[in-house]
Amino acid sequence: MNTELTLLAWTLVLAIVQILLPAHLRTLETGTTYNAGPRDDPGPPVGVATGRMRRAQQNLFETLPLFAAAILIAHVAGREGALTLYGAWLYLVARVVYVPLYAGGVPYLRSIMWLTSMAGLALVIVAILRSA
Template identity: 55%
Template sequence: MTTELTYLSLTLILALVQVFLPAGARTAEFGLRWNAGARDQTRVSTRPLTGRLERAQANLYETLPLFIGAVLIAHSVGADGRLTLWGTALYFWARVAYVPLYAFGVPYVRSLVWVVSLAGLIMVLASLFLLKA
């Protein structure tokens, strides 16, 4: 497996972790009975951490399909190289750093880290157009 596909796999694990973080925060706030119930009524969290974890998860999910597609296309057409290697690494590590920055409410740095992840995604996409004929 290429390094790029390894980073893609790790990003999918991160996405799964980000499913459980807000779910755990909601369970801690509302209790196991609520979690096991039908949840017919949507409860609004009053704890900032729960909302931040939910928004961090939603933020990942905005670019994750693009990242998956870009990595898989680059791999399938043989565009793997320095650009895809650096791009996948930047995207993954920035997304890892983004979670605690968002959870702890760190402004500006969080946004900068998001830009780094976007730059990584753009690098992978750019590799598709820089193929040698």
């Protein structure tokens, strides 16, 4: 398996972590009895950390399908090269750094990491469309 596909697989690991983080934090807020039940009522208000991790997760899930599709298209089309390699690394590293920045409520730098991940995605797309 090439590096870009491996980085896509690690991005999926990040997605799983980002599913588990808010779920764990919410369980700490509500207790296991509530979490194991049908959750017919909304339960106590969502805490700050849980809310931030939910939003970070949602943010990842907005771009992850695009990143996955771009990596897979590049692979199938034989368009892998320096652009896809750097783009995949930029996307993954920026998304990993984004999580603690969002958790800590760090403004601006968090946005820069989001823009960096989008730049990585753009590099992969440029590689796909270049001389297509």
